[in-house]
Amino acid sequence: MSNALRRAVNYLLDLQAHESIAYAQFLAGMAFNNASQGYVQTLAWQVSHFYHQPLTICNAVLLPQVQAFNLKVVAKKLKNIAGAMEWAFDLLI
Numbered sequence: 001m002s003n004a005l006r007r008a009v010n011y012l013l014d015l016q017a018h019e020s021i022a023y024a025q026f027l028a029g030m031a032f033n034n035a036s037q038g039y040v041q042t043l044a045w046q047v048s049h050f051y052h053q054p055l056t057i058c059n060a061v062l063l064p065q066v067q068a069f070n071l072k073v074v075a076k077k078l079k080n081i082a083g084a085m086e087w088a089f090d091l092l093i
Contacts, residue, residue, distance in 0.1 A: 002085035040066045 004020035011017065043066070044058035051058075071078060 002087075039070075 001020065001024045004017040004024070007014045007017035008021055040059055040063050043062050044055055047053070047062065048055045048058040
């Protein structure tokens, strides 16, 4: 996924990279469904209905707060994910 994302950004016509990203997005959607949508989506759903705002905006506003909480609670897992994607974990915090 990490390589496909880099290829898709650097080579816009790389259809195989875009297909890989689409498949990864599909799998992520299935994972969110199995995990009862995830914390950001669950919180955003409530906020969007209460304040009559688009769900996507509420997701974007809440994501940094949820990720900051997750970083404290599951830092080791996030570090493993960053390592798998060949990103420097220290740059993410």
